Amino acid sequence: MNNLAPSSKSIKQRSRLVNDPCDRLRDAIISGDFQPNERLVEADLALRYGAGRTAIRAALATLDQEGLIVREPNRGARVRLISAREAFEIEQVRNALERLLARSAAVRAASGDLDDLRAILAAMTERLRESDSLGYMQLNPQLHRRIWRISDNQVAIKVLVTLKSQSIRSQYGTILRPGRPAQSLREHEAIVAAIAAHDPDACDAAMAEHLGHVLETLQWAIDSQDRQRAWSSREEPTLSAPA
Amino acid sequence: MNNLAPSSKSIKQRSRLVNDPCDRLRDAIISGDFQPNERLVEADLALRYGAGRTAIRAALATLDQEGLIVREPNRGARVRLISAREAFEIEQVRNALERLLARSAAVRAASGDLDDLRAILAAMTERLRESDSLGYMQLNPQLHRRIWRISDNQVAIKVLVTLKSQSIRSQYGTILRPGRPAQSLREHEAIVAAIAAHDPDACDAAMAEHLGHVLETLQWAIDSQDRQRAWSSREEPTLSAPA
DNA sequence: CTGGCGAAGATTGTCGACAATAGTAGCGAC
């Protein structure tokens, strides 16, 4: 895979690099600047980002492949709406791949890697002690990405990054369940311990348990949102925003 | 994910559909019409497929995202060369995802699905009895794809299709090892049996064993090719074609 | 003979304009 992030795209001029409409548009979509299902008109975007329509068009092609938008022929692009079902599918795939990477990390981890992991764990413990759930949540992906780096399977990492950018916009937070952060920390500790012990089977199992709980939590979030919507209106059982 | 194949791309006119330069170029690359690392000049391709350079450019963007080609700024596109290491990574990811789908298939399989699977198994048995290794090899992906369809995880399927199109060009065939087809058939039978029994754990295990053997075979193929190359020249340990 | 320098050629990147297509509003008939 060539670019797992805007990183590996060889150097280019910085001026072009920071203005690349593709990256800017991606960030805008991921951070929610556009509503799900909102139309993305090429001319408007070209104006907004001070680029030609050609560049925008290329960006849309890329984002389409990444699954962040949908394009219908002659009808333009809209930001893609992730259904609850698809969010679940994404999490399942993530589950499978993170387990693979966890195994690999357990085999390959060097002492420097372990130091980093333990440092992140310590920071997480601190956030939890301060009841800083938000801070804890931000550390979560850091730990996982550090594990990815140890495993060094570029193909799997690229897939995970792409999936992440899709699911991040899904409305279902997975940590906000009462009591979850404390349990999550214990699970993370078990994973790191298994990596430190260079025990791939244990690491796989620990990661499986961790992400299994995440899946349950996601299901819980979906259900509770469904229940909530069932009260107000009785439409669109699969979609999640009324457009 | 929107298109897992040229299928879901809404209907368009047939004339456009069959002439879509993106699909034609993809097929050409997959079927080996271009050498690995060969340069893909936009003007040439435009002429070759009777399309404008704009369409070719869009096609190249797509194929870049799919990982079939690499594009360097201002230096054009080449067909991507899959290193032995990357082929291995791809197979590992495939392994993880096929196991996920096998589990799901074991849970969801209906009787009609089982009929299809058994029909494919029967055809495989027939090919093997006739020592038709090539025919057997062609049935192999059919069986796996049928299992994918049962599992119905669109996200995972899309990833697998993309990976497949990359790895198919890798020079390492995985079935040509002596005695492998017979063993492969037994493994496939075990998988189908586990699906029929609606036993996800057994199905996961059977698929894991099957693909584990494929991984071993791939490693064997890579090693033997490395040995072979070591005899002739002592260059480019990671790449596989001398350009 | 080798190595740097410069010009020419080849190829990609970008822009503007035009054609093709989908969606919409207005008009008339029943």
Add this chain to the structure above:
DNA sequence: GTCGCTACTATTGTCGACAATCTTCGCCAG
């Protein structure tokens, strides 16, 4: 009042031309 047709508008798809960039070849000095 509603249905169907037509013309219009908005937007995408495609093309050709030009600018920017990289590569190659030839030249000259050392």
